[in-house]
Amino acid sequence: MLDGHDQIILPADPVHGIQVCSGLADLVLDMLRHSRIVTPIVDNVATRTRTFLTTSPKAGDTRKVALFPPTSTVQAIRTVTGSPIPLPTPGEDTRVWLDEPRPDCLADFELLVSFTLDAARATLHAA
Secondary structure (H helix, E strand, O other), X not given: OEOOOOOEEEEOOOEEEEXXXXXXXXXXXXXHHHOOOOOOEEEEOOOOEEEEEEEOOOOOOOOOOEOOOOOOOOOEEEOOOOOEXXXXXXOOOOEEEEEOOOOOXXXXXXXXXXXXXXXXXXXXXXX
C-alpha cells in the first residue's frame, strides 16, 4: 500500500520486523548468515538502522516495543501488530533492500529477538 508520501508501507500483521541500530545490525546480520537464515532486510541509510522482517510474534506477546532501556548504548524496537513498516520505494535512496524478499524466506520472530539480544550482550561486553 502507498501512503500519502508515495512510500510503500506494509502494515505489520503476518509480517513483523525488528529495527536494529547500526551498533548491532552487522552482528545480527552475521548471525543470520552464519546460521544460513535468509530474511528480507531494509537498510535505512538516513537513520543508519536496519529492519529485519520476521514472522509475527506469538499471540498475546506483551513484550515492550523497545527491547532495551532508553539509556542503553544500543537500541532495537519491534513492530506492533498493525504498525506501518516502511519498505524501499523505487527511486528512493533513503531505504534500500540489503536482502530482498524471497518466497518462503522469513526469519522467525523469536529467533531474531534472540540474535538481537545476543548481539547486544557481545557489543556491551566488548565496550
